[in-house]
Each structure stands twice: as C-alpha cells, then as structure tokens.
Amino acid sequence: MAGPLLRTALRGSLGQVRHVAPVRPARAGAPVARVYAEVEREFGMLAPPVALHAPAPAVLAAAWMMLRETLVAAGRADRAQKEAVAAAVSRANACPYCVEVHTTAIEALGGSVGEGPLKPFPPALAPELVGVAATFHYLNRMVSLFLGDSPMPPKAPPAARRAARALLGRLARQSANAAPSPGGSLDLLPAARLPEDLLWAAGTPSIAGAFARAAAAVDEGGERAVPAPVRELVTAELAAWDGTPPGLSRAWLEPPLSSLPPEHRAAGRLALLTAKAAYQVDDAVVAAARQTAPSDARLIELTAWTSLTAARRLAAGTVPLSL
DSSP states (O other): OOOHHHHHHHHGGGGGOOSSOOOOGGGOOHHHHHHHHHHHHHHSSOOHHHHTTTTSHHHHHHHHHHHIIIIISOOSSOHHHHHHHHHHHHHHTTOHHHHHHHHHHHHHTTOOOOOSOOOOOOGGGHHHHHHHHHHHHHHHHHHHHHSOSOSSOTTOOHHHHHHHHHHHHHHHHHHHHHOOOTTTTGGGSOOOOOOGGGGGGTTSHHHHHHHHHHHHHHHHHHHHHSOHHHHHHHHHHHHTOOSOOOOSOOGGGHHHHTTSOGGGHHHHHHHHHHHHHGGGOOHHHHHHHTTTSOSHHHHHHHHHHHHHHHHHHHHHHHHHHHO
C-alpha cells in the first residue's frame, strides 16, 4: 500500500517503542515476519501499537487478529463508524496516542469527531462495534505502557507534524477503501473455544474466531508470565470494577497489594496499574516488575494478559447498554 521509501520511513517509527527492544523487520523470524507483512499490506504501515508485541509472537498475532477482524476487515459497520468507537474508547482510557491516530482517521474518512459516550447501535453491529471497543480497551493499555503520547515524531516542527498527520489520513483512507475480506488472519493462531464473556462476538464468525484464538494465546502467555496469586488478585479486583478511573493517587493499590506475598508485589503493582490506570505506569514500576518478567517476551505476556482481562471485563459491560 505504501511505496518502498515510505515503508522504510514508517518502519522507523518502531524507535518509539520503550521498555522492550523492538523487533526490526529485517531480523524478524517467520511468525513475526508474516504478521508484519499482513499489517503493512492491510493497515498501510507497520503500526507501532501492533509491532510492540513482537517479542511474544503469539501475542503479536493475537493483537493483530483482534484489530484486523474488527476495525480493518469489511463488515456491516463502515470504517468511520468503527474509528469513532476507537477514538471514544481511547479518550475514556486517557490514551492520547490512540486518540490522535483515530481522530485523524475519522477526519480523513469524512466522519465527525464526537466527544460524548458511545451511542446505542443495532444488535447486528454488536460483534463489530463491541469488538472494536474491546480491541481498543486492550491496545490503549499496551500503548500507554510501551509508546509515548503521540504517533508523531518527537520535537518535530509544525510542518513535519502536519505532513505526518496527512500521511496517517491518507493511509486510513487507503486501508478503508481496501476493506479486506473477514477471516483472513484466523490461520495465524489455532482454533479455540469462545469464552462465555465473549459471546457478544458469536454473531460474526470471523470476530468470534479472532477473539477466541486471541484469548487463548494471551491466557497461555499469562500462565507463563503472571504469578498465579497475581492473576487471582487481578481477576478479583476487576470483577467488582465498573471502569471508573481510580484517580491520580496510587493509594488505592496498597490494600490489594498487601494480600500478595512480597515477592509478587512488583508484578502485582504493574498488573493492577495496567488494568485500571495504565497512564500511571512509569519506568520504576516496569523495572521492578522485571524481577518476575525479566525477558521482553515475559513482560509483553504479563501486560497483555492484564490488558486483555480488563478489556474483556469492560467490553462485556457495554453490551446491555448498547443493544
């Protein structure tokens, strides 16, 4: 979709990834290279919010699969409508990077950028629009941890920023016009059963298949990277959470963390912050959690499991309000 010179420039945006070493296309193994090729072909660029997952190839495939089958693939909802959901969720999650990307896309597609909550939609659109919401509840958290506040080059002059926004808009139009067929990414991961909390996806086989496979892959990574007591704590904390941000203070963390063995508290702190207030994660929180998740792959698996667990909880809560 982009020419060779432009593609090289866009790949340079991987330098924005922090906390883990980005996997460069020239050094990517076969599973990662295949996902990278699909992302560039169908999304228009090697988007850092997807590529940051590359240290854990199965989680990379899961992230791209959810994004492709909900936002990118052809469906009943048009691309501008789906971009509006992505922008609204990103605003709610205080993810300025994603807000900038998706408001730029909406403007390029001729849609309007609303500031209010998501509007009700017919049941037939639930798999796509709830799917977009779930995907961005997930991606917003990962982006807040591993990328900066803007997709634009840091300290770029205004003219360069305008050019970059124009490029993002053009790529969004090209991707929307291409509208690849649903289900094209499903063979990236093995088939899996759709969990009960994801039954909102059941009406669209491609989206149900994407979320079933992604959930299985991310859960498998979580079992490796997240200590069992931390998984239990996060699950319990999210069960009673309505999505309300906990505020700027981190005082809310201390009571739940006190129930963990000392050796798991660093991982627990990162996990709970990722779930409820990813914008509060800083370098010290990540560095401390490296004691439990020392490799890039384990750090991605830990944060991906927490992010998707929160996204599943929040997406399930939107369904009754939206149908």
